[in-house]
Amino acid sequence: MDKSSATPNDSFTSAITLTEEGLTCIPKRYIVPSSLHPNGTLSNSNTCLPIVDLSLLQHPLLRPQIIQQVHLACKELGFFQVVNHGIPLSVMKDALDNAIEFFDLPSEEKMHLLSSNVHDPVRYSTSLNDDKDKVSFWRDFLKHYANPISNWIDLWPSNPTFYKEKMGNYSMAVQKLQEEIMEVIFESLELNPDYLHEDIAKGSQVIVVNCYPACPEPDLALGLPPHTDYSLLSIILQNHQGLQIMDRDEKWHSVPVIEGGLIALVGDHMEVLSNGQYKGVVHRATVNSEKKRLSIASLHSLALGKKVRPAPSLVDEQHILSYNEGGFSDFLDFISGEDIVQVAAVSYTEAPQNFSSSVKDPKTENRTPKS
């Protein structure tokens, strides 16, 4: 870890601290530009967001229907929830409980993990890129690499006592689930389900544990601005509603909490791999005035030094090569230099279709604004 950039910043104020101070108004820097206000753009249709029952994949007669369901969900929204995925409820609950315990620790206990260096494999911070953000976001987070777990677990927090064990169990289970979902997605693209099998098993996994404390002015703030993930696939566990996804008509939909369910999001690297058949889903985290919300996002892609490129069989005369290759390390280099709210505000007021398009068109550089 680069200690120079991990030095605690004197001006660091976490969102949790602000909530504990009992503010009735949010500090000005948390007010997002009006184009990003969370109200007003919510879809009022009762669209049913797709729920995929993974246990049905074992049923030879139903399997083709499930593959088709995943195909439509990825194509139309870049989003679906999964149920009967094999991860016990207790494993998910233990991970959430330990995450809550971590954020409940006194500030000094968390500060030794404070870092604004996006290249650090373990870091605690607030907002998105606290050093660079001109607008702050109402969240604190702990991020750590997780696959292969033996490489990283010693660097994870030792307090709470059971954090490593419980978050470790969840991380390994999600890594395995991701490998299974990836096979289904590849099949839905008419690729061999084993495509990149080894690279995916040895791929990167970043666990992002988000804590969004109750916010006195939730209509003016966001926990996270609209963004797409750099990943091939992200899997999110949430304890309360707050995640919203944007549909192709630019309407926002709240993602309901399904007991035992997990959320699957298509990321930019899948957009590249599928040569644009599946697009990274734009999503954001809203906050509320009553309760603290926790989410655990697991972002999966190829290993740090590897590049993702369009699958050769998905490129032909009708589907011309539309993306540059890019990887996790390109993404880290990109975000270390960006103020994301500038990018998001410009994208959503002027050119929404371009928000996640910096890897599009082989003639452009691979630079993608992501969380």
Ligand SMILES: O=C(O)CCC(=O)C(=O)O
């Ligand atoms: O809190 C959520 O539900 C969203 C988290 C997220 O988008 C992220 O960590 O990138």
